[in-house]
Amino acid sequence: MIVNPTDDEIRVGVFICDCGLNIAGAVDCAAVTDYAETLPDVVCAVRNKYTCADPGQNKIKDAIQQHRLNRVVVASCTPRQHEPTFRQCVREAGLNPYLMEMANLREHCSWVHPGDWDGATRKAKDLVASAVARARFLQPQEELTVPVTRAAMVIGGGVAGIEAAIELGDAGHKVVLVEKQPSIGGIMAQLDKTYPTMDCSI
Amino acid sequence: MATTTETFRCMMCGHEYTEPVEKGEDKERSCPKCRSNSIRHLKGRPPSNEPRPSRSETKE
Amino acid sequence: MKIRKKARYVDLSLCNACGECANVCPVTKPDEYQMGLSSRRAIYIPFPQAVPCSYILNMDDCLGNNPIACGKCIEVCEKKAINYDDRDEIVTREVGSIIVAIGLDVYDPTEMDEYGYTRFDNVITSMEFERLICAGGPTAGHFVRPSDHQRPKRIGFIQCVGSRNPKIGRPYCSNICCMNTIKDTLLLADHYPDVENVVFYQDIRAFGKSFEDMFQRSKEAGTRYIRGLPGDVEEDPETGNLTVTVENTTGGQLERHELDMLVLSVGVQPPKDLAKISGLLTLSKTSDGFFMESHPKLKPVDAPTRGVHFAGFCEAPKDIKDSVCQAGAAASRAGALLNAGQIQIEAITSRIDIEACMKCGLCAKVCPYGAIVWEKGQPAVVIEAACAGCGACGATCQFGAITMRHFTDDQLLAQVRAVLADDPQDKVFVFACNWCSYAGGDMAGISRIRYPSTNRVVRTMCSARVSEEMVLEAFRCGAPVVLVSGCHYADCHYINANRQTVKRMQRLWNTLEKAGVRPERLQLEWISAAEGQKFAKVMEQMEQLRKTVTAKEIEHAKQALKPKPKKAARAREEAAVPS
Structure with a gap:
């Protein structure tokens, strides 16, 4: 069950990830953690070696319970990679997944500013401050569930399209295979023998 | 199709140029000199409901 | 999905691929299957193992669907499978x-x-x-x-x-x-x-x-x-x-x-x-x-x-x-x-506060999905299942009536202020869309392409979410340079929402100029998810631009762009302009 804490008091937890040396090699993660603790409504800041691994996720879950967190900021990699991971993580700890925010210290910072220790650390602090500022305004959200029509369309009747259509058909799904030419087969049908086994294409 | 000649200014390098624009055209613009996408439309107005730019001067 | 089922002019269920029709066809055309190395007739089977195994009549090659002109194949077809009047058919399939x-x-x-x-x-x-x-x-x-x-x-x-x-x-x-x-x-x-x-x-x-x-x-x-x-x-x-x-x-x-x-x-x-x-x-x-x-x-x-x-x-x-x-x-x-059998839609859709809505209908006009229904004199209504969450409407509404869930004005403005709280003069402020520009930044990271560490990126789903207010707030907070970045025209993840970005940029450049703020301090770039190189290059350019902005200029912008009471009046005027 998802419990949404009352918002009388915002309690933010910040989790700074070393990502091995991926982040910690170019950013002063200890300084960023200290800085995070000074930000408004932040009640705890925790540094981790690998936040996405089980021990890292468990630290988030424990902190949510221990510090009664109702907002979580994960300062690690791009949300385009691990946002689903950490949303699931806070959900498992009873928090609405939309109360989690990420700061991208890896793709947008440590990986592109190696050798610029001060600049990268300053930037990392700002990215964390930005995420915390945003987190303070986050609200729990409910996702809309819509039905999916149980049929698939495959565009292109070459070897890939035919194979995909057969697979889906074998799995019991209805498939519409669309091909612009009069026959399926694609370019492969024009080949004589095919490597590496030298058998016929058709 | 109505075509007008419009003036554009690159906000990156300052290059100013004119180009025929078809009414209702929908195309990505980039500076012919520096490839920047910061292209300011200086005269005329796009086919939309937005206010006409109040001035037409093109100086710095 | 709508599919155009092209006319074959030969009934698949009747044709037994006997080939008599091709024997009598007087037309000779290069055979595409054989790379033009041999010829085929106007009525032909693409290749012997073709699926469906049926002949097809290419009307472009045929002497004409006037049987007086030729019609030899119709005569010879015992199965009566050939039909010159066959037409393309539009088939609709929901998938x-x-x-x-x-x-x-x-x-x-x-x-x-x-x-x-x-x-x-x-x-x-x-x-x-x-x-x-x-x-x-x-x-x-x-x-x-x-x-x-x-x-x-x-x-x-x-x-x-x-x-x-x-x-x-x-x-x-x-x-x-x-x-x-x-x-x-x-x-x-x-x-x-x-x-x-x-x-x-x-x-x-x-x-x-x-x-x-x-x-x-x-x-x-x-x-x-x-x-x-x-x-x-x-x-x-x-x-x-x-x-x-x-x-x-x-x-x-x-x-x-x-x-x-x-x-x-x-x-x-x-x-x-x-x-x-x-x-x-x-x-x-x-x-x-x-x-x-x-x-x-x-x-x-x-x-x-x-x-x-x-x-x-x-x-x-x-x-x-x-x-x-x-x-x-x-x-x-x-x-x-x-x-x-079902899919969760990310809770980032638009919500309209009926009380605050001034019934102008601008939001419905800018929605690329037609997900906002508006009738004159009525408040606008969002169809949630059709909304993709680009936020073009949210950035357009002048009355604060639209809340983009999970990308609210409050959240984004808080980010702007937090990033620029200390030493704003040293920072290049960047808005980047989730799908392309932010991803382009990720690509620069994955490819380890170095660029100056002065940029600060705030992510929105689409560049069209970035309102004039957000850009102006960044300047008010002392940003020397603001960059708005989004998908290339052909790649816009929200059909064409980023056209709204362009319109907004034109207005903003005018606003800045009127206020005596160098409009060049606001930049626009289209950066695709694959363009890590371009992302890095643009950040380098922005840093060069930042160095040209003086403390005096920054201070002037802070003062000149202070919100004025006439804003509401201007907004009403804009809303009233007919399309």
Whole structure:
């Protein structure tokens, strides 16, 4: 069950990830953690070696319970990679997944500013401050569930399209295979023998 | 199709140029000199409901 | 999805593929299946194993659907399967998942004039080679050369024709041509033991399972591999023989090879229909023009659009085995979604506060999805299932009546203020859209492309979410430079929402100029998810621009852009302007 804490008091937890040396090699993660603790409504800041691994996720879950967190900021990699991971993580700890925010210290910072220790650390602090500022305004959200029509369309009747259509058909799904030419087969049908086994294409 | 000649200014390098624009055209613009996408439309107005730019001067 | 089912003019259920119709058809056309090396009739079967196994009438070739003009095939068809009045049909099918497997186009080497393709009869492409060596081909598998129909003994292959050649805008490796040529040399050696094969190459990429073994067998069968791509091909007009000049880079000497026939091992390219499909399904491309996947390693068959998957060549050059593997993966991903039977929509959709809505209808106008319903005199209403969450409406509403869930004004303005709280003069403020520009930043990271550490990126789903207020607030907070970045026009993840970004930028430049703020401090760039290089370059440019902005300028902007009470009045005026 998802419990949404009352918002009388915002309690933010910040989790700074070393990502091995991926982040910690170019950013002063200890300084960023200290800085995070000074930000408004932040009640705890925790540094981790690998936040996405089980021990890292468990630290988030424990902190949510221990510090009664109702907002979580994960300062690690791009949300385009691990946002689903950490949303699931806070959900498992009873928090609405939309109360989690990420700061991208890896793709947008440590990986592109190696050798610029001060600049990268300053930037990392700002990215964390930005995420915390945003987190303070986050609200729990409910996702809309819509039905999916149980049929698939495959565009292109070459070897890939035919194979995909057969697979889906074998799995019991209805498939519409669309091909612009009069026959399926694609370019492969024009080949004589095919490597590496030298058998016929058709 | 109505075509007008419009003036554009690159906000990156300052290059100013004119180009025929078809009414209702929908195309990505980039500076012919520096490839920047910061292209300011200086005269005329796009086919939309937005206010006409109040001035037409093109100086710095 | 609507599908145009093209007219065949032959009833599939009646045609038994007897072929009488083609026997009487007086029209002769080049046979596309045989690469134009033989001919077909206007009514034809594409190839003997075609599926569906039925004849088809090409109306463009037919003498006319006026039976007086010809009509021979109708007369001879016992099954009465031919119908000149057949018409295209629009079929509508509702589907929950789409697999895009639109394949490839083969490179046409005519533009590489130095190789003489189309100038010399005996220079052919590797696709034409396939038809010439095939038992089902125009020569029934007897390998002959086009000029005199004699069997060639000395056959050359040129690799990388239209591949790994940045000079003609084709920098990528086509993946399949090395192995295809090795296969061809083995076929020739197998059919004709006296054949002399020569392969001109820059690198032989035989990296797959059992590929190296094939390469060694080809060498053992007598094929000579010469490292170097020919600079010139000449034809002896008497014999039709070809002389190839090449620098053998292994020894560094210039060599001339006389050959009976030359096969250009042509590369492949994205299919020309790719842009059309891309637009229909809001997909994006990588720099080489193939489809871009969600993640190059972890989501290799998923498109950024949910429910769409890639299979085969259209994602990147790959051989048959890889195509089959990817097709299986795509089917599995699609099947998982279909089995679930439902999908969660991310809670980032738009909500309208009926109380605050001034009923102007601007939001409905800018919505690319038609997801906002508005009637004059009524408050606007969002259809949540149709809303994709771009936020164009939220940035357009002047009355604060629209809340973009999870990307609210409060949240984004808080980020602007937090980032610029200390030493704003040292920072380049960047708004980046989730799908392209922010992803382009990720790509720069993954590729470890360095750029100045002064930029601060705030992510929105679409550049159209960035309101004028947000940009102005950044300047008020002391930002020297503000960059708004989004998807290229063709790649906009929200159909065309980023056109609103452009309009807003024009207004903002005017506003800045009026306020005496140098409008150049506000920049716009389109950066795709694949353009890590461009992202880094733009950040470098922004940093250069930042250095030109003086403390005095920053201070002036802070004062000059303070919110004025007339804002509400101006907004009302804008809303009242009819479209």
